[in-house]
Amino acid sequence: MTRPIVAIDWGTSSLRGARLDPQGAVLDERASLQGILNVPPGGFDAVFQAQFGDWAGADTLCLISGMAGSRQGWREAPYCQCPAGASDIAAALAWITPGRIAIVPGLSCERDGAPDVMRGEETQIFGALDMLGLTDALFVLPGTHSKWAHVQAGRVERFSTAMTGETYALLRHHSILARTLPSEDGPLHGAAFDAGVERALRSASLLQSAFTVRTLALFERSAPDELASYLSGLVIGEELRAQGALAGQRVHVIGNDALTQRYQRALARAGAEGVAVGAQATWRGLWNIARSLPE
């Protein structure tokens, strides 16, 4: 790659971009709240020009990952079927302006007779592989909908989604458990979080284990300010349990610092090692895809 690159992560609720030199070094970054839900119909081109027009000169390649490629985004970029690597993604870009501006497709895979999908996480994974110098790895990208991805020979072989962050928020704020919990989460209570993770790893289902938030409070066996951490441990522990045997495995965690620390802590309870991946994975992933393009 000999051209300058504008790397853009256009998600549901935010829009971030970075200007990269041909070697992938970050020269400048920008962010706004103009996620795809905040862009009026037909307004994507205008938002792009306003945010990044001064960066996007005639010799520049702009690559956009995330929900901008969904049906509700700028241009639908059909999912790439797994197994898929950075070069497969590069071959399936949805070009807005041929040779200059393109949207990165997400990935899909088939599991037990149903599809699974990701958009944006594939770019972070390809960036992390490059940063880590790995071709085989297990990744978790924690969040509203966590993704677990198995990579072999540089290609995502299969992955699965867990509705962990969303389920936590529903139980935390909208279920009967909300009556027991203080209105603010407060700082993480480590021992309570660990107790939640360990119970979840032993339990058959969160449907059952979640009710212990209520009963432990009812019998005054947990202090109110521990319960949000305990529930967080239950939900993250359930996600780990659903992955099957993790003991002895190395899991690469791509996410913000607070979530990454929780996942590292939970993985340790499951006998696994959680390795934090830095925050630059998206920019490196887009640069990696750009490198796969013919000059």
Added chain:
Amino acid sequence: MTRPIVAIDWGTSSLRGARLDPQGAVLDERASLQGILNVPPGGFDAVFQAQFGDWAGADTLCLISGMAGSRQGWREAPYCQCPAGASDIAAALAWITPGRIAIVPGLSCERDGAPDVMRGEETQIFGALDMLGLTDALFVLPGTHSKWAHVQAGRVERFSTAMTGETYALLRHHSILARTLPSEDGPLHGAAFDAGVERALRSASLLQSAFTVRTLALFERSAPDELASYLSGLVIGEELRAQGALAGQRVHVIGNDALTQRYQRALARAGAEGVAVGAQATWRGLWNIARSLPE
């Protein structure tokens, strides 16, 4: 028992009562929406008198089950520890007026270092045992918080709670899946419900399987009007999976007709037999507890 009985089920959102003759036959029934959440502080006696004062003569025994015995109710009736039978419950009544008006305590049990609780369901179970002529049985009481109870020699040995109905409502109305689902549930789509149950029985966790509601819709592999039934099957199937091996077992289902039919259908997919218990279980249970009292 030679006295007339007023049997009352005082729950969170409703108040129901029945006048029984000394042999347990139902003479009359009444219902109102004055559940405990709709009773002002200190107002329980007045509501009781207004609803049932004309039934509650000096020779009458009034027994009240349900949330009226909770901390937010008329009088807290401490939980009876399992194993417990009707006579244990009778010995632990919380008397409002000695010999005349009493509140039935709920049950608690200890599972894996955490307590579990029920209030009201124990009375339905003791009634069902009497109606069925059984002393050993497995029960499920489906609902917002489903209860599974193992009865041996007429005593509830152990039980567990699953937050099934509440989790369905959260996913159905408040999660990202709500965007995919039509606003009304419509009639049950049997094949879609069965597919949900079967997927849940094979899956590791609802955290994962629930996301298939979104992806099957995204790939147009399920029709929108099937998705609520499919999600219902996923959540009920998760509850069944968490019970462990059910194949070959007989499970007695105590609940309203619509829920009972769904559970019978789901139990059949798990290789179990769901036996419906009639709606009179509460009245029969309160009569059964009354019989256990010294005259």
